[in-house]
Amino acid sequence: MDWLQGFLHGTLEELELARLKRQLTPLIPVGPVRALWEGREVVLFCSNNYLGLTHDPRVIARAQEALTKYGAGSGAARLVSGHTPLHQALEEALARFKGAARALLFPTGYTANIAVLSALVGRHDIVFCDRLCHASLLDGVLLSGAKLVRFQHNDPVSLRRLLAAHPGRRRFVVTEGVFSMDGDMAPLRELVALAEEFSLVVVVDDAHGTGTVGPGGRGVLAAQGISPEKVILTGTLSKALGSLGGFVAGPAVLIEYLTNRARPFIFTTALPPASVASAIAAIEILEAEPELVERLAENARLMREGLTALGISVPGETPILPLILGTPEKARRAQEYLLARGYYVPAIRPPTVPPGTARLRITVSAAHTKEEIAGFLAALREALAAA
Incomplete structure (x- = not known):
């Protein structure tokens, strides 16, 4: 078992040095796009709960x-x-x-x-x-x-x-x-x-x-x-x-x-x-209720237009909007800045995505309000300026 312990610790240390080590974040859902993180309510822009049906x-x-x-x-x-x-x-x-x-x-x-x-x-x-x-x-x-x-x-x-x-x-x-x-x-x-x-x-x-x-x-x-x-x-x-x-x-x-x-x-x-x-x-x-899908498409359009106004081009028509930041460090800094302002979007890093394409994987839901999308975009503008 000694060799196994050494292998496990060595691999984890390598991941830590490369800023690629992952850990679980406890979240308590309080709605389709909101959760409690360390006792504070945050808005999720990362979930695949595209229609908000988990809480219907x-x-x-x-x-x-x-x-x-x-x-x-x-x-x-x-x-x-x-x-x-x-x-x-x-x-x-x-x-x-x-x-x-x-x-x-x-x-x-x-x-x-x-x-x-x-x-x-x-x-x-x-x-x-x-x-x-x-x-x-x-x-x-x-x-x-x-x-x-x-x-x-x-x-x-x-x-x-x-x-x-x-x-x-x-x-x-x-x-x-x-x-x-x-x-x-x-x-x-x-x-x-x-x-x-x-x-x-x-x-x-x-x-x-x-x-x-x-x-x-x-x-x-x-x-x-x-x-x-x-x-x-x-x-x-x-x-x-x-x-x-x-x-x-x-x-x-x-x-x-x-x-x-x-x-x-x-x-x-x-x-x-x-x-x-x-x-x-x-x-x-x-x-x-096909209007649920229409609402989702409208929210995706609002987010896409908002990103375009920030100089970020995300073509397409789906509710998945990748913001490529390049390095794991830059993606983590953007994540932490947004979290401090009440928005949870974890950094996606290799090997989930190819090297050099670490990102924030922004997703929208039909359950998001226009105010939540606008607030996130304002916080993202600040996060990118700070990065």
Whole structure:
């Protein structure tokens, strides 16, 4: 054990010296975009709670009802005894919302990505992955044992060139719909066209697109007019839908296959009924009140215009607005300045983002007020001047 202790302490010291060591920050939520930090209320401009549904009374009531009726946990994997009518109802709601034939639930979006890639892809296959894809997608490819080829971010020309250089019988293209750290959308029309030309399978993680883009918040496929039949779609319940869990949506035969071959589904206890019920309620609210998505878009527009006035260009239309500051030290200083003024936006540093691109990952919610956005922008102006 002595060598292990030395390795652990040495690694932590290196992270500390590089200003990359991370630590947990206790926050007590007091609303969809507010929390208590060390006894003081702060406004969150970092959460993925894009529609504020975590604190919607209708969502909470549905969760409480399920907790009373079904208990705190599911007790087993879905194939053993963890499959309830609620789980089936949520899968049907997700399939309807996404326009897919069927959907399958997973404990998290992370495990949904790992499940799809490890179950479908083998060591003789090739996976072309956008260079900025989420860690869960990369981990799924690594678990599959397939050859990983990374193309330039959102660059179909780069992908075409690599396709010519890496022929194979079974090839996959993997991308995010809305990229979690940069907030831009994948050029799915071009990627799907390449897939049809080269007989590729496209996997799209729409974790940050669900509930935020497209008609009624139906996601990046709807935003770009692409049929769900053209891709394999993964997503999460833990961001705009305000709950917990992940899903895969696609053809019925795919869902049957994953039910029988996806290890993160077969060997994992089912989602708690309360989480499932709250997600059902969130989807119902989103379907009945598309103005929630419009409110989110308006707040994103206000924040983007405010950043532009500060000389910061953040193109796009999603609620994720990266402020690239370069070094971890500069990002941390900006974080601390804003926190002192009542705004919580943690610095995002390598390895979460590439070296030299440490940033504040600013996110807005439909629950933010115009006054909160204006106050944050004023504090940010001061923070940048001080940095």
